[in-house]
Amino acid sequence: MAGVTVYGPPISTAVSRVLACLLEKDVPFELAAVDMSKGQHRSPDFLKLQPFGKVPAFKDENTSLFESRAICRYICDKYADQGYKGLHGRGLLDRAWVEQWLEAEAQNFDPPSSVLVLQLAFAPRMGLKQDAKVIEENERKLAKVLDVYEKRLGESKFLAGDEFTLADLSHLPNGHYIADRDHLIKSRKNVARWWEEISSRPSWKKVVEMQSAPAS
Structure with a gap:
């Protein structure tokens, strides 16, 4: 499996929500640093992923998302058959x-x-x-x-x-x-x-x- 990337620092509460979800679902991921003190969250490339200039941004192969709760729902649905299966309910x-x-x-x-x-x-x-x-x-x-x-x-x-x-x-x-x-x-x-x-x-x-x- 390739292509799952989370952009942002783990100390961010929104980023950590996504990381916890990925770990529960046993989804391998890469964590990409975003140095907000240097304005990297306002760069043109980052704004293509997250138009509001916040973290996290998320990519899964050709899919990009923002907003941590929406990302978590997506993870639960796409990877429903792996990791902890009850995370988004069982019916x-x-x-x-x-x-x-x-x-x-x-x-x-x-x-x-x-x-x-x-x-x-x-x-x-x-x-x-x-x-x-x-x-x-x-x-x-x-x-x-x-x-x-x-x-x-x-x-x-x-x-x-x-x-x-x-x-x-x-x-x-x-x-x-x-x-x-x-x-x-x-x-x-x-x-x-x-x-x-x-x-x-x-x-x-x-x-x-x-x-x-x-x-x-």
Whole structure:
């Protein structure tokens, strides 16, 4: 198999979502560096792949895609018969449940958690001052989302049912940076159990190793 390339740094939450999906599906891939500090994401060649100048961009032979969740759906469908086969559900209803909770992640979990990731993890690295008011406001918003998750995860092992799916995987990138906020994760028994299980998957551990590796 040849031609699968992910463009962007593993530390990017969107890039790491795609990497975790590829690893779950046992799809060999090449990771192509994009030095955003040097403006490589604005180069004409890169903009042909990702017209908004963001990461990731993705190529699979003659197919190019952008937007991490769309890429993950494509990977699950094209490589349905390899790797972990339950990632996108095992039937029509399963797929609908996965899509439902993927939408919940994108529309409800991602907005406040992305602000927190920027404030808590990336602002210090970029030499920016953290805004305590913004952190407090978005922790409050995220807490309401996690209260819904707490109830759901008391009814099923994972968000879309009793199997790990793309709906759970999609929470890993942002969750990784807020997992140490005990009042958000550990204070909720079911959320804490769920987070411990999904973040312990070998695919995600490999992504975390990639994030920690020195840039080549």
